[in-house]
Amino acid sequence: MALRRPMIAGNWKMNGSAELAKELFKKFTAKLENDSAEVVLCPPSIYIESVRQQLEANKAQLNGALVRMGAQNVSQHNFGAYTGEISAKMLNDAGCQYVIVGHSERRRMYGETSAIVADKFAAAQKAGLTPILCVGESGPAREARRTFEVIAEELDVVIEKNGTLAFDNAIIAYEPLWAVGTGKSATPEQAQEVHAFIRSRLSEVSPFIGEKIRILYGGSVTPSNAADLFSQPDVDGGLIGGASLNSTEFLSLCSIAMSS
Numbered sequence: 096m097a098l099r100r101p102m103i104a105g106n107w108k109m110n111g112s113a114e115l116a117k118e119l120f121k122k123f124t125a126k127l128e129n130d131s132a133e134v135v136l137c138p139p140s141i142y143i144e145s146v147r148q149q150l151e152a153n154k155a156q157l158n159g160a161l162v163r164m165g166a167q168n169v170s171q172h173n174f175g176a177y178t179g180e181i182s183a184k185m186l187n188d189a190g191c192q193y194v195i196v197g198h199s200e201r202r203r204m205y206g207e208t209s210a211i212v213a214d215k216f217a218a219a220q221k222a223g224l225t226p227i228l229c230v231g232e233s234g235p236a237r238e239a240r241r242t243f244e245v246i247a248e249e250l251d252v253v254i255e256k257n258g259t260l261a262f263d264n265a266i267i268a269y270e271p272l273w274a275v276g277t278g279k280s281a282t283p284e285q286a287q288e289v290h291a292f293i294r295s296r297l298s299e300v301s302p303f304i305g306e307k308i309r310i311l312y313g314g315s316v317t318p319s320n321a322a323d324l325f326s327q328p329d330v331d332g333g334l335i336g337g338a339s340l341n342s343t344e345f346l347s348l349c350s351i352a353m354s355s
């Protein structure tokens with residue numbers, strides 16, 4: 096077993112259906128053989144319950160594979176007049192263990208600042224969820240050699256609010272914006288460089304947490320580039336968008352993570 100158990104998290108975004116979950120589990124039960132990687136399913140909130148039911152119904156046949164539920168977003172508030180929002184406790188009640196916070200699509204399209212993301216991170220942990228914190232630079236920022244600066248800013252706001260020790264119960268996903276949904280993945284070397292930077296930043300305060308935290312790569316991961324990405328020393332699996340909607344491809348990514 097690797098020092099850090101690899102993780103494959105499938106972020107369906109606003110895609111998929113209850114049928115997709117059925118198809119996935121049909122393939123999972125035949126092929127997911129062990130617990131050497133953790134698999135997290137993050138369907139749209141409206142499907143969390145039906146996917147969780149599928150998971151329960153298939154548990155006995157999963158051969159010990161670790162398949163868990165996650166959500167794509169959470170409110171930073173505990174309760175109240177926030178129409179359309181879902182609290183961390185509600186996600187916990189619905190059977191989620193993980194929640195994505197700070198995805199670039201939410202930062203960019205829904206005005207989520209790093210301060211809001213830090214509050215969501217805190218709300219998730221308070222309700223017993225593990226946040227999957229997304230960070231990543233835009234194409235222009237990379238061209239201007241500002242990658243580390245952007246990542247450090249996004250990380251530091253969360254660290255300032257929550258403390259480094261909060262990362263004892265968190266996952267980080269490095270998702271360069273220019274690689275998300277574009278078909279142009281970061282190279283394994285580019286991913287490794289940023290993952291090592293993130294790990295060293297956390298290690299400055301806590302070597303233990305720096306060593307332990309799982310850092311996923313996200314951005315156009317497919318079965319054809321996953322093995323090279325996941326074999327990098329600081330890449331602990333992937334946050335998968337498009338390929339999580341194809342059960343054959345997603346299962347293949349799980350298998351690659353299991354043997355990485």
Ligand SMILES: O=C[C@H](O)COP(=O)(O)O
Nearest residue numbers: 106275276314315336337
């Ligand atoms: O959350 C997932 C990421 O945004 C990656 O999406 P993608 O695999 O479609 O590029």
